[in-house]
Amino acid sequence: MAKPISHINEPSLNEKEIQNQVLEKVIQDVTQxxxxxxxxxxxxxxxxxxxxxxxxxxxxxxxxxxxxxxxxxxxxxxxxxxxxxxxxxxxxxxxLNPEMTKKMMEGLSKGLQKAEEGLQQNQKVGLFELIKLTKDPDVNRAMGFGINFLKGLGEGMKE
Known part of the structure; x- marks a missing residue:
């Protein structure tokens, strides 16, 4: 009966053989x-x-x-x-509420367009025209918004 193998001898490579293996691997990688x-x-x-x-x-x-x-x-x-x-x-x-921010940005864009149109037409606004504009629902809405904004800004600055 044969004796069981209890120890495996792995071949040991010298430095020159290790360098050759590494060099072969590099050459293989270069060609690929x-x-x-x-x-x-x-x-x-x-x-x-x-x-x-x-x-x-x-x-x-x-x-x-x-x-x-x-x-x-x-x-x-x-x-x-x-x-x-x-x-x-x-x-x-x-x-901030995203819907309100979207409305504000759209309003700002339209406001800038209207302001530019007014500049192009070189319109002058007198006192009576200003009083008449307060009855315009769009102007009134913007004025109410502005007044409430200023009130909230003032409250925030107080704290």
Whole structure:
């Protein structure tokens, strides 16, 4: 009866054999991807000729300096104010009713069109014309909206 195998000897490769295997794998990969490699070489050559490759290399070499400059710029009060204002505006927009916002934007667009038409016609508005316009339902609606808006704005500023 044969003895059971208790130990398997794996062939050990020397450094030269490992390098040969790696080299064969690289050659195999190159032959399988020849078209892609050629396209990549063309791209790199174009980037080199246009100076973009040198700029990218310089950018990468100076990454720490660039990061310090970027962080320094981000910490400037105008930038932090802009970020804080943007966040506050985004917070307010989440509280607004989308339907009302849509109506406001449509009204604003129509209002700007009417204002431009008035400018084109060079219309002058006198006191009697102004009083007459208060009876116009569209003008009255806008005035009521404006007055209520101003009242709400004042209340908000009081808090």
């Amino acid at each position: 991807n020849a078209n892609g490699i050629q396209e990549a070489i063309k791209l790199l050559q174009e980037l080199h000729e246009s100076g973009i490759l040198e700029a990218v290399n310089s950018l990468i070499e100076a990454k720490e300096k660039i990061a310090k400059i970027a962080v320094g710029q981000m910490l400037r009060p105008p930038v932090t104010n802009a970020i804080n204002n943007g966040m506050a505006a985004a917070g307010i927009l989440t509280e």
